[in-house]
Amino acid sequence: MKKSIMIILACVMMIALSACSNINKNEKKDVSTNNKLKIYTTAFAFESFTEQIGGKYVEVESIYPPGADMHSFEPTQKEMVNIAKSDLFIYSNQDMDSVAKKIAGSINNKHLKLPVAANLKHDDLLANHEHDHNHEEHEHEHDHEESGNDPHVWLDPVLNKKIVKSIKTDLVEKDPQHKAYYEKNYKQLIADLDHINQQMRHITSNPKRDTVVISHDSIGYLANRYGFKQVGVSGMNNEEPSQRDLMEIVQRINETKQPYVLYEQNISSKVTDVIQKESHTTPLSFHNMATLSEKEVNDKDVSYQSLMKENMKSLNKALNN
């Protein structure tokens, strides 16, 4: 009798121990430059941040193929398996990104997925949003819902400070041995984000115009943060507008005498060509940082900061020239 209890106890302990070591194995691995953390992200901007903080100890890849439209992207079964086998999957959150929600749903261990926008609050996401209104009001609730689901959360440098902090914290948790290295890279990144925020404030401090026309609604967070309006030719999920919507947009552009339209790198649409032809506007380029082009993927100098530098030139023209 006593012996069998001992055996049962021993078994229980073995199971408990192996369960523990499994969790440890998942959370912490012996990370080195030869044994990097394998990380997948959705948007390129998240890839760029993770690469900059993780440096030589991470291998980061966006799940989107070069030039893809994230709004119509679907991963294959094999890609789903690869992501689930990696050390970490970084995405915005399940409300903003239904494809990421599906992928995250296939990953059981919560330590292997990081929804960087999950803890961003109402006031974070709707910067400069006036709160003397009644939130019960139907129309307003509707507005909130739409803004809250805008997937392009990685463009705003101020929101990004919170996002990169959660990435840094997660890397330190997984690989505490290289904490000092991650902290140093993180501080540099925060300094760059602060600098971009300053420049954005400067551009938008006393603008000649209050509206930016863009090929699809990707700059809602920047518009909220810095107090201008965006007019997207296509909506925030890149739905094609009807002929009637399109004509209304052209009319609006012409009425308000908008001289510029921002065209994004991965939006190749007949619709934007119509705008180009029907309105008397000058095209400017804008990078929404969801995905890179084939050429950019192989360019090691492309980062959130380098693309934002070019974006700010276009925004400055659109608002002030």
Ligand SMILES: [Zn+2]
């Ligand atoms: Zn509100």
Ligand SMILES: [Zn+2]
């Ligand atoms: Zn988009």
